Amino acid sequence: MVSTDQSDRRHAALASEPRRRALALLAGSVAPLDVAAVAAALGLHITTARFHLEHLEAAGLVERRIARAGQRGRPHVLFSAVAAPVPVEDAQQQLTQALAAVIGEDADGGRARSVRAGERWSAQYAAVADGTSADVPPADAPATDLVPPLLRVLTEIGFEPELRADESVIALTACPFRAEARANPDVVCSVHLGLMKGVARSLGRDGEGIRLEPFVQPQLCLVHLPTTLAS
Structure with a gap:
């Protein structure tokens, strides 16, 4: 069951049109996307795209995973939509x-x-x-x-x-x-x-x-x- 606080966070996240576009982009993608790909697809600055993705993640609508691929240095972060987001x-x-x-x-x-x-x-x-x-x-x-x-x-x-x-x-x-x-x-x-x-x-x-x-x-x-x- 989704808690009241979580439901409120989801409603607040989906009140933003850029976040709805970001969620739709991830939901329609066959593979997880990184921040740069989301920013390019939506025409946003990479900082703004990261802000919206983190908001969606906090609301439980997207999730992140780390793709290290055996590389050294900063890990590569990928985002994907959580299955069956709330249809509000x-x-x-x-x-x-x-x-x-x-x-x-x-x-x-x-x-x-x-x-x-x-x-x-x-x-x-x-x-x-x-x-x-x-x-x-x-x-x-x-x-x-x-x-x-x-x-x-x-x-x-x-x-x-x-x-x-x-x-x-x-x-x-x-x-x-x-x-x-x-x-x-x-x-x-x-x-x-x-x-x-x-x-x-x-x-x-x-x-x-x-x-x-x-x-x-x-x-x-x-x-x-x-x-x-x-x-």
């Missing part, structure tokens, strides 16, 4: 869609309540936002005030954010909730907007000027930051 993604997606559909029946399409929900959700990422979480990988963000915390939180959730050159726009190149967002954009995208506003508020900034522009391209959303927040 489909159930999570169905629950999210059901909740979004009900909230979307509000007069404003559910936007106000969804923003408030996102602001509450942001509290779960307080340690990530301020950089004190042990699970936060090194960030290469410019040392501006609000941008690095937002990038850390959005990366942790799986949005794969990219800061544009003028540092006032963050491109979200992935979305772990894309199917739900397409079905109920007023609700799901408003939750994400509320999340970012909550991060700003936790840092003592007014997040009301943050604007989310969803689906400017099929796989791209843009976050617009007021100049007073982005610097």
